[in-house]
Amino acid sequence: MARLFPQIICGFFGVVLFVLYFLKAPSAKSLYLTITSDYWQIIFAFALLVGVASFIRVNIKKLSILSESPYVITGLLGLFAMPVMALVWGIKGDSPFMWVFENVQVPLQATVFALLAFFVASASLRGFKARSLPATILLISALIALLSRSDIFGWLGNSALEFSEWIRSYPSMSARRGILIGIGLGSVTTSLRIILGIERTWLGKDR
Amino acid sequence: MDPGTIVAGILTIAILSFLYGDNPVYKMAETLLVGVSMGYVLVITWTNTLMAVLFKPLFLESQFWLVIPFIFGLFMFGRFHKSTSFLSRYSMAVLIGSGAGVAIPAMLGARTLRQMTATVEMVQGDSFLTIFSGLVVVVGLFSTLSYFYFSREHEGIMGRSAKVGTYFLMIFFGTTFGYTVMSRVSTFIGRMDFLLSDFLHLTN
Amino acid sequence: MNSTQSRHLAFAGLFIVVTVTMLLDISIVATVSNETKRMFDYLDNLPDSSVIIVSFDHEASSLPEMKPLGLVMLRHLFAKDHKLIGVALLAEGTGVGYRLMQETAKEYNKEYGRDYVFLGFKPQFIAAILSMGESIKGTFPEDYLGNATSQIELLSDVNNYDDVAAVVSLADGSLTTHWIEYGNEKYGVQISAAVAAAMLTTYDPYISSGQLKAMVGGLRGAAEYENLLGIGGSGARSMLAQSSAHLYIILLIIIGNFTYFRSRKKG
Incomplete structure (x- = not known):
């Protein structure tokens, strides 16, 4: 029963939403939006709260490890400071909340992301080798893309740039289209399997 | 100098210190980022969703039907205890079921059929290059699809087609790698631009 | 070694x-690629004073790349006197989007509420895109600053995508796909995008199929666009x-x- 009822609810919502997508009646549209907008938003918001609560629980457990405690305290301080600031001064315009977002979160996040440039450089040196025909094609395509976007003074010439654009717009695009269609067909079959109750991995294991 | 710039500059250098190796300063900055990001999303979700979509309409405007998603939401907390963990399956059932129902028409229409139609249309044209390019796309698409078709052994024509598909995939991955390099380098340039101009005043 | x-x-x-x-x-004045030129022409040829949704679909991590792109888009759109509706489909796009619109609007003497408005963040992007297709004011009863959207001059004649000439999605990930697959497919609104360079090849099939009208990508794309606008940056x-x-x-x-x-x- 613990697995059957959720499956029935899942199938019911799947069929209803599928049918509602095509209906033009205002009441059908309204129901469609109620589920996709309000239901989804609210359940996801609670899922986020569960995630935050888990984060706090795991970190409080880690507090007893002396070497970890400074980091745990920093993380928790960051987590609690944001809601407190939002509660006291609000979140709009020049509030302290936005100050922390702009001067702490944005630079930290952007710099973590910027580190990837270095790992890409390192990978180019150590891993990007013409070991086989497919690897050579990969390498040449990357070189063409990089070279074409390095041209700032027009020294590559128009035909070279056009060739690089052709590679992207035709052979490269066709493979991406294949992946896209593959994902599309895969999503449709997985969705059908979920609705029909064949795919049940989302239910997890019985504890 | 503006205190915000000083803080942002120090934190930028703290993260960049990871390039030399993992160190306490980087770790501190990293955990601060995790905490602050989570706090930010928590606040935005509270104000934009829980207050705006649930609590205000439910308690101030008496939209009582919101009790249903509210209950499904509360069920998510069931995950914290063994005896109540089954409750969260009901919330997941709503999300996964309705998500699947919404995905089918979108995936079939916008993704599969429209892309197929566009491929066939590309073969039409009045110049050799247009028709040739269109044929390249047709060959690329079908060989890529055959590479991902695992219900049959990759032997004979199927095997050869899958092999050609690998080459097309390599062209795509290589081109994407090139553009990814561009993207990551741009992000680093942006941070260096901030450090050199705003923080250190070495450039304008 | x-x-x-x-x-x-x-x-x-x-x-x-x-x-x-x-x-x-x-x-350096970058030589302009055909891709950037197409995006410029597409936006340039929209009728003056069109209502355009600018969607900030990116996170703070990609800001060094997305900010220059966002700036050139906003500058072009403000220069053409379009009426801009800013939204964010990712939480971090909220603060970023409002700041960018506010700064650029000042350069062009645009007035909040009449020439542009920022509606803020709506969680669950698919739901938000679908919901705006029915009613933009219903999806956002209040703007980012807490004003009732029913009282905002710019939105007085704007109900849903039928009143919107185009959507410009500023994305560092796959959110533009949802604009295409839900906004364009179900409601027929025209989508164009300014994306992180890493995402350019991902969107190529949509450009080829015409589901995405035009796109520009990366810092290089921003530099080329600056060239077309005749400004530095x-x-x-x-x-x-x-x-x-x-x-x-x-x-x-x-x-x-x-x-x-x-x-x-x-x-």
């Missing part, structure tokens, strides 16, 4: 190349560093392959 040393060397090289070229502080200022870094990565690939083939020959 062991692996740690070679990694540190690759790191140091990139750091030096970017720092030195940035210190030279040279702005961080795109042009970064082009020397960008191109030098590309050439440095090409050099690393060549060195890596040279040592690989040499060791294979010896082995």
Whole structure:
């Protein structure tokens, strides 16, 4: 029963939403939006709260490890400071909340992301080798893309740039289209399997 | 100098210190980022969703039907205890079921059929290059699809087609790698631009 | 040379190349690609004073790349006197989007509420896109500043996508796909995008099928767009560093392959 009822609810919502997508009646549209907008938003918001609560629980457990405690305290301080600031001064315009977002979160996040440039450089040196025909094609395509976007003074010439654009717009695009269609067909079959109750991995294991 | 710039500059250098190796300063900055990001999303979700979509309409405007998603939401907390963990399956059932129902028409229409139609249309044209390019796309698409078709052994024509598909995939991955390099380098340039101009005043 | 040393060397090289070229502080007028030109022409040919949704679909992590792109888009749209509706489909786009619109609006003497409005963040992007297709004011009863959207002058004649000429999605990930698959497919609204360079190849099939009208990508795209607008900016200022870094990565690939083939020959 613990697995059957959720499956029935899942199938019911799947069929209803599928049918509602095509209906033009205002009441059908309204129901469609109620589920996709309000239901989804609210359940996801609670899922986020569960995630935050888990984060706090795991970190409080880690507090007893002396070497970890400074980091745990920093993380928790960051987590609690944001809601407190939002509660006291609000979140709009020049509030302290936005100050922390702009001067702490944005630079930290952007710099973590910027580190990837270095790992890409390192990978180019150590891993990007013409070991086989497919690897050579990969390498040449990357070189063409990089070279074409390095041209700032027009020294590559128009035909070279056009060739690089052709590679992207035709052979490269066709493979991406294949992946896209593959994902599309895969999503449709997985969705059908979920609705029909064949795919049940989302239910997890019985504890 | 503006205190915000000083803080942002120090934190930028703290993260960049990871390039030399993992160190306490980087770790501190990293955990601060995790905490602050989570706090930010928590606040935005509270104000934009829980207050705006649930609590205000439910308690101030008496939209009582919101009790249903509210209950499904509360069920998510069931995950914290063994005896109540089954409750969260009901919330997941709503999300996964309705998500699947919404995905089918979108995936079939916008993704599969429209892309197929566009491929066939590309073969039409009045110049050799247009028709040739269109044929390249047709060959690329079908060989890529055959590479991902695992219900049959990759032997004979199927095997050869899958092999050609690998080459097309390599062209795509290589081109994407090139553009990814561009993207990551741009992000680093942006941070260096901030450090050199705003923080250190070495450039304008 | 062991692996740690070679990694540190690759790191140091990139750091030096970017720092030195940035210190030279040279702005370069980038040659314009066909892709950027198409995006420029598409936006330029929209009727003046059209209502356009600018969707900030990116996170803070990609801001160094997305900010220059966002700025050129907003500058072009404000210069053409379009009426802009800002929204954010990712939480972090909220603060960023409002600031960018506010700063750019000042440059063009645009008034909040009449020439532009920022509606803020709506969680669950698919739901938000579908919901705006029925009613924009219903989806956002209040704007980012807490004003009732029913009282905002710009929105008085705007109900849903039927009253919107185009959507410009500023994305560092796959959110533009949802604009295409739900906004365009179900409601027929025209979608164009300014995306992180890494996402350009992802969207190529949509450009080819016409589901995405036009797109521009990366810092290089921003620099080319600045060129078309006839203005300077961080795109042009970064082009020397960008191109030098590309050439440095090409050099690393060549060195890596040279040592690989040499060791294979010896082995």
